[in-house]
Amino acid sequence: xxxxxxxxxxxxxxxxxxxxxxxxxxxxxxxxxxxxxxxxxxxxxxxxxxxxxxxxxxxxxxxxxxxxxxxxxxxxxxxxxxxxxxxxxxxxxxxxxxxxxxxxxxxxxxxxxxxxxxxxxxxxxxxxxxxxxxxxxxxxxxxxxxxxxxxxxxxxxxxxxxxxxxxxxxxxxxxxxxxxxxxxxxxxxxxxxxxxxxxxxxxxxxxxxxxxxxxxxxxxxxxxxxxxxxxxxxxxxxxxxxxxxxxxxxxxxxxxxxxxxxxxxxxxxxxxxxxxxxxxxxxxxxxxxxxxxxxxxxxxxxxxxxxxxxxxxxxxxxxxxxxxxxxxxxxxxxxxxxxxxxxxxxxxxxxxxxxxxxxxxxxxxxxxxxxxxxxxxxxxxxxxxxxxxxxxxxxxxxxxxxxxxxxxxxxxxxxxxxxxxxxxxxxxxxxxxxxxxxxxxxxxxxxxxxxxxxxxxxxxxxxxxxxxxxxxxxxxxxxxxxxxxxxxxxxxxxxxxxxxxxxxxxxxxxxxxxxxxxxxxxxxxxxxxxxxxxxxxxxxxxxxxxxxxxxxxxxxxxxxxxxxxxxxxxxxxxxxxxxxxxxxxxxxxxxxxxxxxxxxxxxxxxxxxxxxxxxxxxxxxxxxxxxxxxxxxxxxxxxxxxxxx
Amino acid sequence: xxxxxxxxxxxxxxxxxxxxxxxxxxxxxxxxxxxxxxxxxxxxxxxxxxxxxxxxxxxxxxxxxxxxxxxxxxxxxxxxxxxxxxxxxxxxxxxxxxxxxxxxxxxxxxxxxxxxxxxxxxxxxxxxxxxxxxxxxxxxxxxxxxxxxxxxxxxxxxxxxxxxxxxxxxxxxxxxxxxxxxxxxxxxxxxxxxxxxxxxxxxxxxxxxxxxxxxxxxxxxxxxxxxxxxxxxxxxxxxxxxxxxxxxxxxxxxxxxxxxxxxxxxxxxxxx
Numbered sequence: 001x002x003x004x005x006x007x008x009x010x011x012x013x014x015x016x017x018x019x020x021x022x023x024x025x026x027x028x029x030x031x032x033x034x035x036x037x038x039x040x041x042x043x044x045x046x047x048x049x050x051x052x053x054x055x056x057x058x059x060x061x062x063x064x065x066x067x068x069x070x071x072x073x074x075x076x077x078x079x080x081x082x083x084x085x086x087x088x089x090x091x092x093x094x095x096x097x098x099x100x101x102x103x104x105x106x107x108x109x110x111x112x113x114x115x116x117x118x119x120x121x122x123x124x125x126x127x128x129x130x131x132x133x134x135x136x137x138x139x140x141x142x143x144x145x146x147x148x149x150x151x152x153x154x155x156x157x158x159x160x161x162x163x164x165x166x167x168x169x170x171x172x173x174x175x176x177x178x179x180x181x182x183x184x185x186x187x188x189x190x191x192x193x194x195x196x197x198x199x200x201x202x203x204x205x206x207x208x209x210x211x212x213x214x215x216x217x218x219x220x221x222x223x224x225x226x227x228x229x230x231x232x233x234x235x236x237x238x239x240x241x242x243x244x245x246x247x248x249x250x251x252x253x254x255x256x257x258x259x260x261x262x263x264x265x266x267x268x269x270x271x272x273x274x275x276x277x278x279x280x281x282x283x284x285x286x287x288x289x290x291x292x293x294x295x296x297x298x299x300x301x302x303x304x305x306x307x308x309x310x311x312x313x314x315x316x317x318x319x320x321x322x323x324x325x326x327x328x329x330x331x332x333x334x335x336x337x338x339x340x341x342x343x344x345x346x347x348x349x350x351x352x353x354x355x356x357x358x359x360x361x362x363x364x365x366x367x368x369x370x371x372x373x374x375x376x377x378x379x380x381x382x383x384x385x386x387x388x389x390x391x392x393x394x395x396x397x398x399x400x401x402x403x404x405x406x407x408x409x410x411x412x413x414x415x416x417x418x419x420x421x422x423x424x425x426x427x428x429x430x431x432x433x434x435x436x437x438x439x440x441x442x443x444x445x446x447x448x449x450x451x452x453x454x455x456x457x458x459x460x461x462x463x464x465x466x467x468x469x470x471x472x473x474x475x476x477x478x479x480x481x482x483x484x485x486x487x488x489x490x491x492x493x494x495x496x497x498x499x500x501x502x503x504x505x506x507x508x509x510x511x512x513x514x515x516x517x518x519x520x521x522x523x524x525x526x527x528x529x530x531x532x533x534x535x536x537x538x539x540x541x542x543x544x545x546x547x548x549x550x551x552x553x554x555x556x557x558x559x560x561x562x563x564x565x566x567x568x569x570x571x572x573x574x575x576x577x578x579x580x581x582x583x584x585x586x587x588x589x590x591x592x593x594x595x596x597x598x599x600x601x602x603x604x605x606x607x608x609x610x611x612x613x614x615x616x617x618x619x620x621x622x623x624x625x626x627x628x629x630x631x632x633x634x635x636x637x638x639x640x641x642x643x644x645x
Numbered sequence: 646x647x648x649x650x651x652x653x654x655x656x657x658x659x660x661x662x663x664x665x666x667x668x669x670x671x672x673x674x675x676x677x678x679x680x681x682x683x684x685x686x687x688x689x690x691x692x693x694x695x696x697x698x699x700x701x702x703x704x705x706x707x708x709x710x711x712x713x714x715x716x717x718x719x720x721x722x723x724x725x726x727x728x729x730x731x732x733x734x735x736x737x738x739x740x741x742x743x744x745x746x747x748x749x750x751x752x753x754x755x756x757x758x759x760x761x762x763x764x765x766x767x768x769x770x771x772x773x774x775x776x777x778x779x780x781x782x783x784x785x786x787x788x789x790x791x792x793x794x795x796x797x798x799x800x801x802x803x804x805x806x807x808x809x810x811x812x813x814x815x816x817x818x819x820x821x822x823x824x825x826x827x828x829x830x831x832x833x834x835x836x837x838x839x840x841x842x843x844x845x846x847x848x849x850x851x852x853x854x855x856x857x858x859x860x861x862x863x864x865x866x867x868x869x870x871x872x873x874x875x876x877x878x879x880x881x882x883x884x885x886x887x888x889x890x891x892x893x894x895x896x897x898x899x900x901x902x903x904x905x906x907x908x909x910x911x912x913x914x915x916x917x
Contacts, residue, residue, distance in 0.1 A: 025795035026758075026807060137858050140657065254805035292778070 002174035002199045004077040005041075005239040011037035011184055014244045019415035020066040023251035026416035031066060033244065039153070041167070043074040049104070049164045049484060050147070054170060057101040058435050061085045061094070062109025063119075064223040064249045064318075067133050067149060069236060071107045075181065079170040080105075083194070084227040088112065094418030095120035097184050101194055101425060102126040107149070110134040110345035116145070175198040179325075181237075182425060183230050185377050194376045194425035198530055204418035205380040205551065208401035212385065213347045219245035219266045222343075223258050230377040231351075235269060238380075238492055260341035268348045278340055279359055301365070306351075308333075308365030313389045332349045333366045347629040349373050349385075357393040364391065372396050374458060379403075379435065380419030381644060384456045405456065409475070411446035412462040430472055446475065448556065448571030459557065464587065466497035472559030474502070478585070479560045482547045487512040488539060491572050493585055494562065495598055501563040503601040505594070507571050512563030528569045528626055540567055545634040552636035561635045565599050566608070569626035575615045597628065605630055652689065655882050662690030664723075665834060665866055666711065668788055671720035673706055678708040682890040690835070693860055694868045695877045698887035700908060703901050704870045705747065705838060711868060713737040714838055714908065732785065738767050740748050743832035745823040745869075747839045753812040757803060758794065765790040766830035800862070801855060801888045818849040821855070828859060835859070837869035841876055849873065853880055874911070878902065886910070 010019065015034040022029055031039065039418040058075040060082055064069050083101050085094060085636035087109070094116055095463040098106070104126050106117055115130050121127055132138060133149045156163075170549075172576035179197045223236040236247045245267070250259040286297050306322045307403065317325075322372050322407065325571040337343045348363070348370040356371065363370045373385035374396035386397035399405045416439045423431045435441045447458040448463040459475040461463065466474040470630070476494040496502030517524055517533075524530040548561040572578040577591050591598065593612070599610035607628045616622065652662045666688045673681040680703045688711075704809050709814040710722065713732045722729045724740065732740075743764070751760050768790065769913045771783040798804055801820055806814060810823060820840060827835055840856065841849045843844050853876060859865050873879045877884060878898040881884055884892035888910040894901045 025792060027795075027803070134860060137854075139861055140659075251804045252802065258805070342727055 001176055001203055002171075002178065003073055003241055004171050004174060007037055007073055008031075008204070010244045017244065018218060018246045019240075019244075020247050020249070021067070021263075022066050022249040023255070023262075026251075028244075028248075028262070033217070036066075036070065039531045040070045040074045040077065041075070042151075042156040043070055044077040044154040044156065044167055045159055045163045046078070046152035047074060047078050047105070048133075048166055049159045049169075050152065052078050052080050052105060052355075054173075056080040056104045056105065057083050057103040058107060059085055059098055059101070059103040060085045060107045060227065061113045062107075062133065063253060064225075064227055064232070064236070065109065065133065066247070066249055068109065068227060069223075069247065070105065071131075072181065072237065076174065077171050078167065079173065079178075080313075080382060081179045081182055081604065084233070085184070086226050086630060087114055087229045088226075090360070091119045091341060095123050097192060097194075098124050098127065100192075101182060103616070104128045105131070105241065107131045108133070111137040112432065113400055114138060114141070121456060152163060159612060174199065176203070181233055182230060182477075183233065183377055193427055193430055195426050196381055197423040198422050201380045201419050202234065202238045203242065203416075204402070206234060206242040207381055207460070208418075209234070209382050209385070210239050210243045212387070212401055215243045215245060215265070215267060215347070216520065217244040219243065220248055220263055221245065221267045221269075222260055222263055222265045223249050223255075224254075224260075225269065225271075230502070231375075232271060232380055234381045235267075235399040236298050237286065257341070261339070262341075264341055264344040266344045266346045268342070268345050270348075270350060271352040272350050272359065275350060275355065275359050275363060278285050279362055281339070282336070287643065296331055296519065300324075301362075302327055302331040302365075304333060304365035305361060308367060309361065309391075312364055312367055313391070313495065317414070329367070331364060333350065337368065339365055342366070347371070351375065351396075354481045358485065360393040362490065373400075378421045379417060380421070383413075383415050383417070383418060386455075390453070390455070392455070395450065395453070395457050395458065399453050399456070405449065406440065407448060408442075410457075410462065411465055413443045413445050413447045413456070413458070414440045416440050417445065450494060468502075468559045469498060469500045470494060470559065476502075476555055476560070478557055479504070479551060479562065480585075481549065483543065483551060486543045488516070488536075489543060491579075493587065493590055495591065495601075496560065501602075501604070502560050503567040503598070504544070504562045505572075505590070505597070506544075506565055506567045508536060508540070508567060510571070528624065531567045531569055532629065533628075535566060537629060540565070541631055541633060543625050548633060562633050564630055564632055566597055566601065566628045566630055569628060570614060570624060573615075575617065576613075595614060600630060648661055655692075659691065659882075661882065663912070664688070665690050667723040668707075668710070669721045671710060671717045671722070672709075673703075673710060673715055673717045674813045677742055679890055681719075682712070684885075684890075684892045685720075686885050686895055687850075688694075688868055688893065691724040691864055691866055693856070693880055694866075695881035696868065696870045696887060697872075697874065697877050697883045697884060701889075702887040703890040705855065705888055708836055708838055708868070708870050712742060715753075730885070732767075735767070738830065741831075742836065743827040743830050743834040744836035745820070745838060745840060747826050747842060749816075749819045749824070749892060751811045751819060751823060754810060756808050757814070757825075758798070758807050758811055760822055761794045761797060761825045761829050762790060763828040765793060767830060793831070794825075794829050797825045800858070801828075802826050806885070806914060815843055818846075820852065824852075824855065824859075828863075828865075831863075832867060835865050835867045836865065836911075840871055840874060841871060849876060856880060908912070 010033040012416055018030045018268040019033040019036040020031045042286045050362055058080045060068055060071050073083040083103060085097055094304050108114055129145050129147060131147045131149055131152055135148050176199050182196050184194050214588050221235055223232060225232045240247050249265045250256045287295055307317050307325055310317050311325060345368050348368055350370060351432060353362055353374045371391050374380040375383045382400040383403055384397040385400050403415055406414040408414060419433045420439055420441055442460050445458050446460050446462040447456055449456055451638050454556055460477040462478055468474050474497050479494045480492040483489050489506055493505040496501055510527060513530060513536060517530060530536060544562050544565055552558045553562050578586060580586060592624035596610050597608055606627050607627055611625050614622055614624055652660060654660055664687045667686050671681055671684045696707055698704050708714060716731045771786055771788055775783040782855060798807060803821055806818060829879055841852050861865055883896060884898055884901045885892060886907045893906040893910055894904040
């Protein structure tokens with residue numbers, strides 16, 4: 001079985017059902033499965049006509065458009081391997097990936113991408129032809145190696161008799177073990193690695209995950225996440241071809257929210273950031289709403305928070321509460337969901353990073369079935385997912401169907417499943433380092449399985465997890481995430497590996513705290529002054545103590561409560577090397593740079609004077625001096641001990 | 646009779662055709678003020694023609710003469726081989742000439758789409774009664790015109806503000822909407838009055854891109870007035886330079902750049 005085989009099945013079984021929609025010229029244009037098969041066949045014939053051989057790599061670069069999805073399937077049909085790339089990558093990054101896989105053909109969306117490829121084509125020895133979708137601005141380009149998408153299809157149709165047998169023969173050779181797609185991991189450490197996924201990986205995973213969430217042909221999704229990301233491939237190709245649901249492509253990146261509303265997808269995926277932004281927008285708009293509307297919103301949202309999740313999970317709720325919830329749906333939840341484009345969402349997922357419990361609960365209380373999953377490219381996405389009715393913000397769910405989980409001695413999570421990748425392309429060393437002979441793959445994340453529910457909880461990157469002096473587990477990110485869920489806290493760094501107690505650095509969020517200061521008439525001249533303001537310190541202390549209480553509830557991690565903290569006098573910054581460009585904390589560098597403050601946090605000082613080097617945006621360096629107050633935070637008794645007594 | 650056949654080829658290999666419009670010894674006076682003094686030049690098929698000059702040089706007056714809004718006291722305007730009589734603005738529009746304005750002239754309360762649709766008015770035949778009944782021709786026409794409008798919206802990448810009232814848009818986008826409205830009438834000659842005025846560098850780059858694309862994609866002849874020398878020199882095929890109502894230079898950007906009169910007008914001359 002292969003994706004092209006599934007295409008043929010769909011074109012036969014659901015011939016007239018919509019397979020793709022794209023908004024163009026203000027109207028949703030659609031293609032049925034039968035039409036899709038014709039379009040893909042024309043392109044595949046065109047590719048053979050251009051000289052694509054079996055085993056060639058075809059890079060695909062652009063935003064989510066039906067034509068580019070067809071390109072992937074057409075590539076598979078002729079025995080080539082599609083390699084989707086991130087469209088916002090700069091030319092140099094593209095050069096590495098294109099060179100690494102040795103792509104002979106590149107299919108791109110528009111002039112911007114054409115220009116990037118042309119810029120680096122001298123480095124690409126195997127590169128031969130480029131096919132583009134949008135001809136705009138490309139009229140004057142040298143067309144000896146450049147082809148318009150529609151022309152390639154036209155030539156393919158014209159050469160039908162010549163190549164159709166060849167195409168059929170190539171398609172029939174595809175089986176479960178042939179490569180379906182190659183996806184490059186974004187590469188936070190080192191160069192990107194090409195993850196080879198077979199038809200078995202994709203189809204088996206699509207099959208079991210579709211059954212898990214009861215996906216059906218009538219479902220709709222909005223394809224707006226990068227095509228190079230494994231998630232988009234499994235949702236918009238794997239599951240779409242397996243179940244036959246419709247993939248909808250937005251008109252442009254800017255119209256995503258309007259298009260979401262118009263389509264009203266029934267199956268939806270977004271990273272926590274998207275949900276967060278939408279919630280913030282709702283809250284800001286509610287601030288400006290009339291008093292009556294605001295009162296309605298506040299009253300019914302309070303009620304929804306109380307009973308909404310329970311109703312969603314099908315638990316026992318009193319008749320009166322149900323009636324109130326029904327009223328709320330009429331006045332608030334329904335219209336709000338409609339505005340957000342979530343009226344029809346039956347299954348929604350968030351993943352990638354931790355989502356704030358408040359944000360998570362907001363959507364669930366509206367009756368949106370938002371769940372979490374945990375996965376990675378090497379697993380063809382799914383490692384764990386939350387089943388309906390067992391959804392919580394602090395777990396990532398139970399092992400997905402056919403996935404085996406194992407927790408190693410050091411807490412690292414290992415998995416084995418039909419979705420486990422074939423190999424890293426041209427990198428046997430990394431393949432061997434990640435996947436062992438029995439097929440177990442290391443995730444690089446530390447976690448544990450809750451004994452009573454069987455849910456997996458991820459606590460941190462495995463290399464950051466340590467032990468406290470008394471032997472209990474030290475997982476800094478677990479605590480930092482809890483701290484960062486407060487809008488006032490932008491960044492937090494927790495220390496304590498090998499020590500008796502944990503301490504923390506806190507960065508305030510200037511937007512949130514500054515806004516609060518403005519509303520309360522608190523004057524401040526600088527970031528430093530605001531950060532050290534007694535009322536700000538008191539607020540942060542409340543947050544820390546609240547986090548301690550919640551950490552204490554967890555017996556494994558209760559040792560990670562923050563005993564003392566400082567609010568830093570400067571924002572941690574990538575320019576100073578304290579964060580990565582993707583805003584991840586670089587612990588070792590921070591630990592070295594602020595050794596004096598850490599020492600003060602452990603030796604019982606009440607305050608600490610420090611001098612810090614800063615790099616300005618233009619590259620000049622300067623120093624700031626500050627005296628920071630060391631605050632003690634109340635620590636809660638450990639729940640485990642209480643339970644034992 | 647004018648020479649209609651001879652053209653030239655630009656540096657980047659575009660073929661420029663014969664003369665579309667010719668200004669012959671134009672003089673324009675407002676009372677005692679002479680805004681334009683004895684100027685002659687031509688605009689050729691498919692070219693991007695710029696008119697530049699310091700403040701008060703008479704550039705906008707010149708554009709208004711081209712668009713038929715002002716009638717010069719002396720001189721003749723020849724359009725497509727025929728001498729043009731004084732005309733009403735709608736007659737100019739029917740001839741296939743469209744323009745944008747220096748200080749945006751959109752319908753502020755209407756959506757972007759409606760504003761763009763007004764650019765199709767000269768192409769609509771059905772009267773108010775047919776439109777009200779909305780059957781047959783009126784409906785067909787609207788569908789046709791909407792499609793044209795949507796193609797321009799797509800071309801200028803303003804889909805995300807299709808339904809937004811113009812009054813809510815920032816300046817740079819309003820300029821783009823104005824260009825859309827001018828384009829949707831499928832003009833053969835497009836007049837742009839300071840298309841980049843008041844824009845930041847990024848917006849200027851976008852606008853330059855669009856102007857080049859319009860010329861490339863639709864083969865539209867473009868005459869533009871611009872302040873920003875850098876933009877003009879990059880964009881246009883030939884440039885007319887004006888100062889105090891007189892023509893002081895005419896030629897390719899390189900020729901104009903090395904013209905001593907032009908340098909003097911822009912940098913000033915010392916009087917010692």
